[in-house]
Amino acid sequence: MNCDEFRAAVLAGDEDGATGAHVDSCAACRSQATRLREMRDALGTSMLWEEPSPELGDQIEALIASSGESPKPRVTPMRRWWVGVVSVAAVIVIVSLVGSALAMRHRAPDWEVALPATDLAPNAVATVSGWNEDAGTRMMLAVSGLDPAPRGYIYEFWLSQGSTHVSAGTFHSGGHVELWAGVRRGDFPRMWVTLEPLDEDAGPSTVTMLDTGYTGFG
């Protein structure tokens, strides 16, 4: 008796000496014997022989048709593959950017200089830390003792070379101020802060609060 014959005999309820001998010598059939007997018992239950109504198939077709629904367009395995690749690439890019940004934030500055106060802000103490980036210069101004800008005015931070002035940002009171300028620090050695009226004039005013002069290049 082979395994197929053994299984058929157990399912049929024809177990005898031959099936006993086979199961004694066959571990695979021994492991299946109990389940096969359970199936044989199941074959005697009504649930396996109960038939659905003949019209059930039509009802299902009608139900689906009347639902007005259709499966969403299938995403093919190839497209899924691309979606997966693009998703992974996007995650890598985002993680890289975030990681770079975090790393950049925690990177030691490339330079630090004091930003001396003028007579207009006698109590101000300011330093500027800078990072030379591919996109320009990122700076962190730390300033204390500077009164908040009066209503209608703001402070503006400049980098200059001769009569060329590049704004790195505005603020209205002291503290830590993050600044960006799209130029290289080495090309624009002067850093200074002016008080600017909120008007249409894009250039620096004559009211200077903090100023390295051209000797502040550190």
Added chain:
Amino acid sequence: MLPARPDAKEGAVKVSTRTIRRFSEGEGDAVRELYQEYGRAVFTVAFGALGDRGLAEEAVQQTFLQAWRAASRFDPERDPGPWLYAIARRVAVDLYRRERRHQTVDEHDAEVAVLSPSFEGTWEAWQVRSALDKLTEEERAIMRATHYLGMTHEETAERLGLPVGTVKSRSYRAHKKMASLLGHLKEMSA
């Protein structure tokens, strides 16, 4: 993970990969083909769990409707049987809970107590019913007579108007086919 489609295995899956693909792409004609292949197995699971023909048929309808809605997510290279079984079982559980909520609990009337559903062994029932559906009509009639009606070969021969020898040979062939179809059950249901 669903088992891969055992296309090469004799009788394991009748419905073609093309049908499954058409179903997963939302072609209505494929619903009928899928129902013809799996409808009775779905009904068996639902009826075994709920014990009521009406509820079981409702469960079959809901199963195929839900399968239709989710068809785009189904991989046509896979055997749809385990997927449909999982939907059918979940639908049956939902229907059971719905019926239980609607049932008035009257502690003075034991008749209204809802019986616990019988979800144990529904996967095996699915497998056995699927295997039965792969037999010929003649073979299935003999299986029904001997197992469900408890008839001997002689009684079966008389009932079906066949020689006893024919009944025995068909019975042997049917059981061998069933054994072959169910031989993988141990691994699949583990």
